[in-house]
Amino acid sequence: MSDPTLADAINRSQHHGLIARITSQQIFWVFMAAVFACLALTILTDSFATERNLFNVTRNFAFVGIIALGMTAVIASGGIDLSVGSTLVISAMTVSVIMSAGMPFWVGCLAALSVSMLVGAINGVLIAYAKMPPFVVTLGMLSIARSLAMVLSDNKMIYEFGPDHDFLLWLGGGATFGLPHPLIILIILAVITAFAFRQLRWGQHLFAIGGNENAAVLTGIPVARIKVSVYMFSGLMAGIAGVLEVGWLGGVTTNLGQAMELTVIAAAVIGGANLAGGGGTAFGAVIGALLIEVIRNSLILLGISTFWQGTFVGAFIVIAVAFDRFRQEKT
Amino acid sequence: MNVLELKNISKSYGAIQALRDVSLAIEPGEVVGLMGDNGAGKSTLVKVIAGNFAPSSGDILISDQKTVFHKPLDAQKAGIEVVYQDLAICNNMTAASNVFLGREPTRKIGPIKIVDYAFMRKRSAELFARLKSETRPRDLVHRMSGGQRQAVAIARTLLSDAKIVLMDEPTAAISVRQVAEVLNLIRQLSDHGIAVVLISHRMPDVFEVAHKVVVLRRGELVADKKASDSSPEEITGLITGAIETA
Ligand SMILES: Nc1ncnc2c1ncn2[C@@H]1O[C@H](COP(=O)(O)OP(=O)(O)OP(=O)(O)O)[C@@H](O)[C@H]1O
Ligand SMILES: [Mg+2]
Numbered sequence: 001m002s003d004p005t006l007a008d009a010i011n012r013s014q015h016h017g018l019i020a021r022i023t024s025q026q027i028f029w030v031f032m033a034a035v036f037a038c039l040a041l042t043i044l045t046d047s048f049a050t051e052r053n054l055f056n057v058t059r060n061f062a063f064v065g066i067i068a069l070g071m072t073a074v075i076a077s078g079g080i081d082l083s084v085g086s087t088l089v090i091s092a093m094t095v096s097v098i099m100s101a102g103m104p105f106w107v108g109c110l111a112a113l114s115v116s117m118l119v120g121a122i123n124g125v126l127i128a129y130a131k132m133p134p135f136v137v138t139l140g141m142l143s144i145a146r147s148l149a150m151v152l153s154d155n156k157m158i159y160e161f162g163p164d165h166d167f168l169l170w171l172g173g174g175a176t177f178g179l180p181h182p183l184i185i186l187i188i189l190a191v192i193t194a195f196a197f198r199q200l201r202w203g204q205h206l207f208a209i210g211g212n213e214n215a216a217v218l219t220g221i222p223v224a225r226i227k228v229s230v231y232m233f234s235g236l237m238a239g240i241a242g243v244l245e246v247g248w249l250g251g252v253t254t255n256l257g258q259a260m261e262l263t264v265i266a267a268a269v270i271g272g273a274n275l276a277g278g279g280g281t282a283f284g285a286v287i288g289a290l291l292i293e294v295i296r297n298s299l300i301l302l303g304i305s306t307f308w309q310g311t312f313v314g315a316f317i318v319i320a321v322a323f324d325r326f327r328q329e330k331t
Numbered sequence: 332m333n334v335l336e337l338k339n340i341s342k343s344y345g346a347i348q349a350l351r352d353v354s355l356a357i358e359p360g361e362v363v364g365l366m367g368d369n370g371a372g373k374s375t376l377v378k379v380i381a382g383n384f385a386p387s388s389g390d391i392l393i394s395d396q397k398t399v400f401h402k403p404l405d406a407q408k409a410g411i412e413v414v415y416q417d418l419a420i421c422n423n424m425t426a427a428s429n430v431f432l433g434r435e436p437t438r439k440i441g442p443i444k445i446v447d448y449a450f451m452r453k454r455s456a457e458l459f460a461r462l463k464s465e466t467r468p469r470d471l472v473h474r475m476s477g478g479q480r481q482a483v484a485i486a487r488t489l490l491s492d493a494k495i496v497l498m499d500e501p502t503a504a505i506s507v508r509q510v511a512e513v514l515n516l517i518r519q520l521s522d523h524g525i526a527v528v529l530i531s532h533r534m535p536d537v538f539e540v541a542h543k544v545v546v547l548r549r550g551e552l553v554a555d556k557k558a559s560d561s562s563p564e565e566i567t568g569l570i571t572g573a574i575e576t577a
Contacts, residue, residue, distance in 0.1 A: 199445040201435050204424075208432055211421030218419040219433035219487075220404070278423035 026272045026323060027284045034291040037298060045301045053297070055180060059248065061293035062182035063241045067260070068267040068285035069193045070237030075268055076197075077230045078210040078277030079134040083123060084238040085260035086145035091116045091242030092252045093149040095168075096158040105164035105171075113239045119145055120235025124228030142261070150254045159251035172247020182244045186286065189237070194282035206230055210277030266313045267292050270320045292316065332395060334359050334410075334494045334526050335380065340389035342375055349375040350386070351550045357495065360524045362517060364531065364541030364558070368570055371547040373530045377497045380528070381413045382406030394494075410494030414501060418484040420472055426479075427455040427468035430486045458486040462519045464512070478512030485516050495526045514540050534563045546570055546577075553577070 022028050041048035048054075067084050074081045091112040098108035119141060126137045161168050174181055197203035205226045209216045216223050246252045269275060270291060271284030295312055299305075333356045342350040349372045357363055367373050379386050382400030391398050393409045400406045403413075420429050428435075431451050437444040452468040459466045464482035472480060481501055488496045501513050510533075517527050517540050531537050537544060537558075544561055546554040546569045554561075554569045554577040561577070568574035 201437065201444070201446055204428060204435055204446055205433075207423060208421045208428075211423035212419070215419035215421050215432065218415060221433045274423075278421065 026320070027281065027287055029323075030270055030272075030284075030291055031287050034287065034294055037291070037294045041294070041298050041301060047301050048297070053301075055175070057293055057297050058183045059180040060297075061289045062180065062186040063245055064260070064263055064267050064292065065186045065286045065289035066182070066189055066241045066244075067234075067238050067264045068271065068289050069189055069282055070234030071264050071268040072271065072273045072280040072282065072285040073193070073197075073206060073230050074134075074234045075265075075273040075275060076210045076278060076280040077206040077227060078213060079127060079227070079230070080138065080265070080275075081120075081123065081231060081234045082135065082138040082261045083119065083141035083145055084234065084264055085257035086142045086149070087116050087119045087235050087238035088242040088245065088257035088260065089252075089254060090119065090145045090149040090152070091239035092246045092256055093152050093158075093254070095243050096161065096246055096252045097152055099161040099164060099168065100158050102162045104162075105167050108164075109243055112243050113236060116235040116239025116242065117232045118235070120232035121228060123235070124231035127231065128224035128227035146254065146258075153252075153254060155254055157251055157253045161246075168247045169250055170247070172244045173250065182241075182248065185240070185244065189240070190282045190286050193285075197282060202226065202229065207278055210274075210279070212278075262317075263292060263313055264289075266317045266320075269317050274324060275321060332359070333357060333392070334394060336392040336395070337380070338390040338392065340376070340379060340386045340391070342372075342379055342384070342386050349550050350379070350547075353389070353547070353550075353552045355545060355552065355555065357526050357528070359494070359526055360521045361543065362521050362527045362529060362541045364529050364537035364544045365547070366531070366534075366537060366544060366566060366570055367547035370549075371570075372550040373547055374499060376547065377413070377499055377528065377530065380406070380495075381411055381497055407491065410492060412488035412491065412493040412496050414481070414484045414488065414496060414498045418480055420480055420483060422471070422473040424472060425468065426459075426466050426470050426472060426475070426483050426486075427451040429472055429483050430455040430458065430468075430490065432487070434490065454490075455486060458489050461489065461523070462486060462516050464516065476509055476512075477506065478509035478516075481509075481513045482516055485520065489520075489523075489525075493525055495528065496520055497528045497530075499530045500532070501529070510536060534566065537566075538563060548572060 067088065071081060071084060094115045095108040095112040098111055099105060123138055123141055126132050127134050171181055176184065197207070205216065205221045208221060209223055209226060213223065242257070245256065267288035268280065268285050269288070271281065271286070271288030273280030273284065292313065296309055299308055299312070335357045337353055337355045340350055340353045341348065353376065365373050365376070378384055380391070382403045382405050385400070391400070398409060400409070421432065427448070428451065436447045436450050438447045455468045459468070459482060462482055462485060464479065466475070466479045466482045472483060475483070485496070514536060517529060520527050529537065529541065541558045543555065543557050544566055545552065546566060548570065553575070554566070556577055565574065565577060569577055
């Protein structure tokens, strides 16, 4: 560049030093907490660092992580999606019912993902065009989608999946190169989501809407369309997790994914998604989900009653938000 | 040639007549201080010029051509940009992203169009340099001073070839030092041949930058004077009605 001062202005940023920059990120501390918890568990118990347990942990957190990617998009755009647990079950039921009727996997999967996106689209239209509060709309959907899943399956357990039965179980429960498939899919989806957040106009616009919706409107961003797409994205992520979870469990009942929304929101928020809108990363959602699963697993291994789980998840949400507050006051 | 001319503009909201027969001409690079008491019709006039709503009667001429705006985008295409009172800025994003908000340039990688950050940073650095502002493209707006935020909002108007920039109370809620920064930005725009309409209640600010001062009182234009031929005392009298017209 010919003009050195201009080049300097372009490249300079407020952050000085890499270390200061990294340690100012909430996600760094969350990651350290997860690493610390893993180390402590390895020392305190002989059951944590076993291959079998680690396999379970990675697979379990993958489901929460996948949905947390969608939740992060919704939260970053200034909304909330309480219907993800119900979207997961309606997706799981759709693929199960279709496959148990003798159809191939791809038909069931396509239908399940379409239904999930439709759920998201309905949420999005009511929120963006009818201007209803996201909390109310998705709370209603939480009830409706689960009830429809019960209607669809007649509330029976399904565990026969027709000709592609083995494929479905391999997809959700199997592993390649020692990595459980849900984890592999989580990694792929996280990379795609990170790319979309950072590199696409879609990402720019959704963060702009979350930051200052009024400004987004005034600068001509198609706010309503973007909002609908964000809820559809969230629905799609829950739908993918639903299909995978059926394969992992080898059967599905209508209480699948109950109260899951809270864990997912906790994962997103712990990972740095700002409930006031405008902040969040794909990587953060994954790390947040990981920390929650490690804590959950440690409660079990340390012989602490699983009744305590809710206390931990709830406390985490509050602590993460408090942390964010504290950081904002400081700057 | 005038960049903008208003001929007998009237605007009423139902029974309230907010503007009555307002006529005004603005030349390229001219800074116009638009003054008046609360409710005098200043914001209404700006909104008519910006295409937010059509006048009840009267004509708008852009570069001596009669023009009708049906929506703000029409006015924007005609070279009229607005710096909104709340600046329409996203605190969670960088200065460069804010300058290009809603108009992000993209480049193609295969079938995918990705945001061209390098171009955005380069172009906004050029615009900030043109405005002689210290604002840096990569910085988050969240940590910026009021003056830098103004620079971001004004740089946005320079992206498209603006002929007129309308500013509604840009100096209302910022510190003295930042006011000086904003006034400098206005001078820079004027030096580049862009006309500025500045609404302000602060007499010293207006007299520091404006070439001419226009006073509205209860929807009527009661003065249109060169700043050098007038004084803060006279304008105050015109605003309150102590002086009838000038
Ligand atoms: N949307 C509206 N509907 C009805 N009346 C309005 C509307 N906007 C403005 N008015 C009225 O029109 C008149 C002029 O208002 P305007 O906002 O243009 O004044 P202003 O000079 O900008 O005042 P201020 O200094 O307080 O910003 C006022 O009597 C106001 O109450
Ligand atoms: Mg006003």
